[in-house]
Amino acid sequence: MSARITRADVEHVAxxxxxxxxxxxxxxxRADLARILEYEDTLAGxxxxxxxxxxxxxxLSNVLRDDERVSSLDRDEVLAAAPDHEDGRFRVPRILxxx
Amino acid sequence: xxxxxxxxxxxxxxxxxADVVDEHLGAIDDRDGEIGAFLHVMADGARAAAAEIxxxxxxxxxxxxxxxxxxxxxxxxxxxxxxxxxxxKILDGWRPPYTSTAVERAVAAGAIPIGKTxxxxxxxxSSTENxxxxxxxxxxxxxxxxxxxxGGSSASVAAGFAPLALGSDTGGSIRQPAxxxxxxxxxxxxGAVSRYGLVAFASSLDQIGPFATTVADAAxxxxxxxxxxxxxxxxxxxxxxxxxxxxxxGVDGVRVGVVAELTQADGIQPRVREAVGAAAVAxxxxxxxxxEMSLPSVVHALAAYYLIAPAEASSNLARYxxxxxxxxxxAEDVETMNARTRDAGFGAEVKRRIMLGTYALxxxxxxxxxxxxxxxxxxxxxxxxxxxxxxxxxIGATSPTTAFELGAKTQDPLTMYLNDVCTIPSNLTGAPAMxxxxxxxxxxxxxxxxxxxQARAEPLMFRVARVLEESSP
Numbered sequence: 001m002s003a004r005i006t007r008a009d010v011e012h013v014a015x016x017x018x019x020x021x022x023x024x025x026x027x028x029x030r031a032d033l034a035r036i037l038e039y040e041d042t043l044a045g046x047x048x049x050x051x052x053x054x055x056x057x058x059x060l061s062n063v064l065r066d067d068e069r070v071s072s073l074d075r076d077e078v079l080a081a082a083p084d085h086e087d088g089r090f091r092v093p094r095i096l097x098x099x
Numbered sequence: 100x101x102x103x104x105x106x107x108x109x110x111x112x113x114x115x116x117a118d119v120v121d122e123h124l125g126a127i128d129d130r131d132g133e134i135g136a137f138l139h140v141m142a143d144g145a146r147a148a149a150a151e152i153x154x155x156x157x158x159x160x161x162x163x164x165x166x167x168x169x170x171x172x173x174x175x176x177x178x179x180x181x182x183x184x185x186x187x188k189i190l191d192g193w194r195p196p197y198t199s200t201a202v203e204r205a206v207a208a209g210a211i212p213i214g215k216t217x218x219x220x221x222x223x224x225s226s227t228e229n230x231x232x233x234x235x236x237x238x239x240x241x242x243x244x245x246x247x248x249x250g251g252s253s254a255s256v257a258a259g260f261a262p263l264a265l266g267s268d269t270g271g272s273i274r275q276p277a278x279x280x281x282x283x284x285x286x287x288x289x290g291a292v293s294r295y296g297l298v299a300f301a302s303s304l305d306q307i308g309p310f311a312t313t314v315a316d317a318a319x320x321x322x323x324x325x326x327x328x329x330x331x332x333x334x335x336x337x338x339x340x341x342x343x344x345x346x347x348x349g350v351d352g353v354r355v356g357v358v359a360e361l362t363q364a365d366g367i368q369p370r371v372r373e374a375v376g377a378a379a380v381a382x383x384x385x386x387x388x389x390x391e392m393s394l395p396s397v398v399h400a401l402a403a404y405y406l407i408a409p410a411e412a413s414s415n416l417a418r419y420x421x422x423x424x425x426x427x428x429x430a431e432d433v434e435t436m437n438a439r440t441r442d443a444g445f446g447a448e449v450k451r452r453i454m455l456g457t458y459a460l461x462x463x464x465x466x467x468x469x470x471x472x473x474x475x476x477x478x479x480x481x482x483x484x485x486x487x488x489x490x491x492x493x494i495g496a497t498s499p500t501t502a503f504e505l506g507a508k509t510q511d512p513l514t515m516y517l518n519d520v521c522t523i524p525s526n527l528t529g530a531p532a533m534x535x536x537x538x539x540x541x542x543x544x545x546x547x548x549x550x551x552x553q554a555r556a557e558p559l560m561f562r563v564a565r566v567l568e569e570s571s572p
Contacts, residue, residue: 010454017413017457018420019450020438028447029454032512036405036455039513043402043471046478053473054480056333057289057303057529058554063332077196083427090422092433 005034102168102262102316106209109167112156116149116167116211123169123213127260135235136245136255137214138174139182145169148211163209164319171255171264174215175222176202176307177296181212185298186220186230189444190425199296200331201265201307201324208323213261216251220446221416222272222300224248225518228509229448236505239281239544243502246276246518249310253280256310263320264310269300270404271497271522273308274534278497278547281536283317283564284310286522288554289529290335292321293328301411302333304404304526314535314565318342321557335555339531342561350566351386353559354490355379360397361495361521361549370540371496378494378537378548381570382563390490396478397524403479404523405516406459406472412449413456419444451512480528487553492563496521497534497547521549530554535564538572 010030014021021029075088084091108114124142131137152162172178175185177195184190202212219229227235227250237245238258245254249266253276256264266273268286277284285308292307299305309320326338362375379389421427421440428443430436445453459468486493499520508515525532531554534547548567552560 009458013454013458013461016461017453018417018434018437018441019445019453020435020442021450022442025442025447025450029451032451033455033458035511035513037458040402040406040468043399043406043475044467046399046471046475048471048474048478051474051477051481053470054303054476054527055473057476057480057527058335060290060333060335063336065329065332073196078423081193081196081424083421083425092422093430093436095433 005030005037100262101313102165102311103319105168105262106164106166109152109156110161116152117146119167120145120149120169120211120213123261126258127214130258131260133236133241134238134254134258135233136171136216136251136258136260138184138217138232138251140214141181141212144181145211145213152209152211163207165205165263165323166209168210168263169213169261170205170210171214171216171252171261172202172212173218173249173252173266175218175267175298176265177298178202178212178215181215183215183298184232186218186232187444187446187449188231188426189419193424197296200293200328202296204324205265205320210263216249216255216264218251219248220449221298221412222248222267222269223412223448223452225271225275225515226508227251228505229446231446234505237280237502240502243504243544244279246279246498246502248272250276252310253277253282253284256280256282256312262312263316265307266310267297267305267307268526269304269408270526271519273310274522274532274547274549275498275518277310277534278545279502281545282310282312283314283533283535284308285317285321285533286525286531287321287325287557288335288339288531290333291325291339291531291557293331293334295328295330299415301408302415303411304408314561314568315346317533318346318561339555339557342557345558346561346565348562349385350382350563353387353492353563354390355382355387355563356390356392356486356490356493358397358493358495359391359393360395364499364520366517366520367496367499368501368540371499371501371546374538374546375494375496375548377572378567382566385566385570392486392489394482394486396475396482399475400479400524400527401516401520403472403475404519404527405455406468407476409452409456410459410469411456413453413460416449416453448512476527479524483528483530492559493551495549495551497549501540501544501546525551531557531560533560533564535567536571537567
């Protein structure tokens, strides 16, 4: 699975990761990812078909808690830390294309 | 002076908490300009906490086992109303609305938070050079790095700014800087210490743990902060056994595995190898049985880690989107705002890991990379478990090298990643491990020997560490 990383690959992943990379960053990351993924290819040759993937480092079973009301964080204090808010809610730029 | 001696003086009324705090704030004033361990010094808060402790003592009360001991906090531990930056511009100026459980418990035991310490941005790095606010320097030689990512915490303890510190360890970020600064650093069993209020990097690997100048002090702090917390569903329901009561029980009859992959691997400096060998001799003299062994799958730990950790990070760091806290770069529409905010707010290493993790999780690559890495993780855990019929604990190097010069490893990411080669296996398995200072190299730079134990076997791990501390050259 030797990874040949193209500029288009980096741009695609950057879009998924919501990173507006500069041209220089795209080229630098292309080279870095290619080099790191080449190292990661050392895992590809291992025959692990019979080994289950780790889901949790220790064998914990499901964790349940009592359904009790507890106080949550103070809304005004939380909103005060936001870049923008209005009427008790976070405010963001427009989401849909309409004006 | 050790944390336990300091606490004893304050509890007995022989010394005031105010005096203890002033002495440590003075040390920070004198030398932190050079070292750069702190991003934020909590001078007023520390003095106020000291006054409260002195009032408790004056009334005849007991402020706790860590009474008035200044503690430095890695700046990815949330502290209510106190800046918490994670070493990142994206959280510059943020003041959390709550405090992490580990910090609350240390404070409940009497410790006094004295400041927030520098770190590689979001704990991603091994030298503290990835901080958006500049590097921290090693108090043993300021031309060198303190290790990372908890370099500010290890440096603050090594420099005498605080007898205790808290850090977080995802791939070695407590143990490696402890080794490079010549202090004790512990990564407890996954789930031993609540992660509530620890800003998440890689949630299946992250664990909070102590730094101290002595094994006994690290034990005191671990006993104070460990235990179940309903606010972290991954915290162990029964916690871990207390480590302090059996600290001096010795190692007579304990079987110690010397792991070839953590001792002889390429890149481990000869003086570091010799230190591990000398540690084995010291343990044998103290009554332990030494078992030379190989755990071959450990050589794959680094490659597995650099898929799993970035994958989890890419998901965890999705929350920095310019909406709820921290930086926002304004734009016409929300997606452009998200993407510009993240490009402006994150540094190069964080972007590299987000990109790597997003790639490894993306359609068509998931099985080849992420799922394969999680199978390697099982393989390594099985190999450690299978070796338990031959030994009770394992030892090896903490860091392949002693402290290196600033800038020496910043050109190539893989070169920096190799610093974690000996510490990563314990994060993958969830088992505890700690670093103990054991001698120095030809430049008088400290060497750390790592003690690895089975899950929840911290008491035995600390007994081994205590013997190493007493026999350190």
